[in-house]
Amino acid sequence: MASIQRSAASSGSEGGDPALIDDRKRKRMLSNRESARRSRMRKQKVLQDLTEEVYQLQTSNMEITQSIKTKEDSYLKMESANNILRAQTMELSDRLHSLNSIIEMAEKVNGNGSFNVFPIEMPQISDPFMNPWPLYYPFHPLMASPDMSLH
Incomplete structure (x- = not known):
């Protein structure tokens, strides 16, 4: 029974000093306002903090994406060079x-x-492009004359 009387007294509906109740309400309201603040x-x-973390992330x-893109580009270049080297290796192997x-x-x-591939003698075919300035008179040396410098 005592608890029923105490709860009734604290509710402020029956008895108690109204100034004391208003002071408690005011303190409670201030406390609630401070807690809410x-x-x-x-x-x-x-x-x-979450906004800053979002910005950092x-x-x-972006940095990781750029790094991945750079590495992908490098990989594609290396793969291309590797394919070229594979083709050259195959070609050289076939040769x-x-x-x-x-x-x-x-x-x-x-x-x-022995390494003589052809058992018969092959005639030598002259190619004018292989010797563009043939010396037709190799045994006649050119001589300078004293009159050459006067002209």
Whole structure:
């Protein structure tokens, strides 16, 4: 019963000093306002921290994206160069195989292992492009005369 009387007295509806009740209400309202202000400030601080974190993460994301793009470009260049080298290796391997087969055929034809590929003599064909300034008179030296400097 005592608890029922105490709750009734604290509610302010029955008895009690109205000035004391108004003072309690005012203190409670001030306390609630201060608590609400602190809560709003905490929320604002959390929002500000999250906004800064979003900015930092976006910046980091852009840097990582740029790094990935740079690495992809480098990878594509290296892959292209590698493909060229593979093709050149295949071509050189085929040429080496062809040359080795020619050597084998020449050794079989000669029978003695020498490198004379053709058993018959091939006539030499003159090519004017290989010797563009032939000396037709190699045994007649040019002589300077004293009259050459007077002209």
